[in-house]
Structure formats: C-alpha cells, structure tokens
C-alpha cells in the first residue's frame with residue numbers, strides 16, 4: 223500500500239468537504255443491511271433513486287450539478303453504493319474523464335453488503351481515491367477481511383469511517399487496531415451519530431436518549447474515543463466530524479458556492495448562502511431550492 227497521508231494529516235476528501243468543495247452524490251437508497259441507527263429519510267430508504275446535493279438527478283444531470291456547485295470532488299454515498307456497483311464504476315469513470323484525474327472521489331461503504339463481484343469492482347476496478355469503510359462490529363470486520371486478496375491490489379486510500387453509536391463504540395478500538403496493524407487503513411473518521419425522523423424511534427427503543435435532535439452524551443463519547451485512539455495510534459490520521467460541522471460548515475459553504483453560481487446582478491449572496499434580491503425599494507431574502515431561488519422572507 224502506498225502511504226499518502228503523513229502524520230495526522232487530514233484525508234483529502236475531508237479537506238475538500240470542509241471547504242464546501244465536495245458534491246454529495248446519493249447514488250441509491252438501496253441497502254441490504256438494516257442498521258437500527260440508519261439516518262436515511264423514509265423518502266429515500268429502499269428506493270433506487272439518485273440525488274446530488276439534495277437535487278434529484280441521473281448520471282447526466284450529476285455533471286450539471288457538480289459544475290454549478292464548483293466542486294473539486296464528490297462523495298458517493300447512499301444507501302449502500304455497492305448495491306449498484308456497475309453504476310458507481312460508470313459514474314467514477316465519467317467524472318475522471320470529464321474533470322481529470324485530480325478530481326477527487328471518495329465513497330462510503332459497508333462491507334457487510336459486499337459479495338466477491340462488488341468487492342472486486344469497488345477495490346480493483348473503479349477509479350476511486352478514498353474508500354471509507356463503515357465497520358462498526360467485529361462481525362463486519364471478519365467479512366471485510368475475506369477480501370484481503372482484492373485489498374492488496376487496491377490503489378485507493380482506505381480509511382475507517384464510523385458513526386460513534388453509544389454501546390457499539392467499544393469495538394472501535396479493536397477494529398482500528400486490526401486494520402492498522404495489517405497496514406490497511408490510513409485514516410479514521412469518527413462521526414457524531416445523526417438523529418433523523420427515520421431513526422428517532424429506533425434510537426429510543428435502543429435506550430438512547432434523544433434530546434433536541436441529538437443523542438444525549440454521544441458527542442462526549444465521540445470525543446473520548448477520539449482521544450483514546452490518538453493516544454493508541456500516534457501515527458494514524460484521526461478526525462472527528464460533529465453534526466454541527468456538517469450542518470454549519472460543509473452544507474452552508476456548499477450552499478454559498480451554489481448561490482454564487484446561480485445568482486444574477488440583482489442578487490447579493492449572504493454568508494449563510496441565502497441571497498438578498500432588490501426589487502425597486504423592496505428587499506426580499508431568497509433561498510436556493512434545487513436550481514431556483516424561492517422567497518424566504520420579505521422586508
């Protein structure tokens with residue numbers, strides 16, 4: 223494996239994401255796993271639909287959306303992207319052909335969904351820069367390790383990216399240890415657990431207290447795991463992504479950039495991505511929904 227990340231350096235996919243320069247491609251709502259904490263909305267879950275930055279798309283309109291967001295890369299997510307692995311390979315080849323090899327592609331995948339065909343296409347066939355493995359249990363780790371022969375030939379950077387689910391977080395140390403000592407991963411991303419209308423009841427049923435859209439104590443557990451891993455693996459790049467970072471930085475910056483792209487001479491783009499539109503003496507605040515501005519507030 224070629225090591226590209228130096229001591230504690232953040233993964234390139236995260237660096238672009240934090241600057242609002244990644245488009246998020248939801249490549250399918252299909253998934254054959256049923257994680258109780260899955261935050262995918264009911265409108266998307268189980269449906270074979272594509273969205274880019276929350277705009278409904280197909281393989282062709284993906285390019286339009288990537289351009290209007292002035293993105294330097296994409297994150298491919300779902301559902302489980304390997305459920306439509308041929309589509310993923312076609313998409314990644316199309317993006318690299320269109321925008322060149324420096325255009326950065328990362329993908330988020332759960333190896334519990336893989337079979338040999340999907341694993342081979344993902345690890346050896348698709349031009350993907352970073353593969354982020356969603357492995358929250360030793361059982362999923364065992365399944366992933368079946369594909370070591372494919373991993374050996376893989377030119378992508380591999381990392382572990384997991385939501386820190388209170389109760390499941392104790393396995394993370396041993397998963398990181400095994401992947402690190404086998405020289406498989408170069409980074410670890412810990413995500414604060416997302417709460418959505420679709421996982422709310424499951425979280426409560428699992429005994430996790432939800433308070434104002436967050437699982438109480440989950441961020442603190444995330445921080446604790448983060449510092450423990452930093453102590454145990456001083457050479458590994460470890461990053462913590464909170465819900466606030468996602469909502470207030472990544473999404474807002476992307477909105478700002480898209481609003482700049484779609485704005486006209488009558489618009490003034492605000493820091494939060496909304497725009498002010500001047501009509502004679504009047505001012506309205508508008509927000510970009512899909513590809514057009516809708517009035518949000520009238521002054």
Ligand code: SF4
Nearest residue numbers: 253255257260301332
């Ligand atoms: S693997 Fe991902 S998409 Fe599938 S159920 Fe789990 S969280 Fe949801």
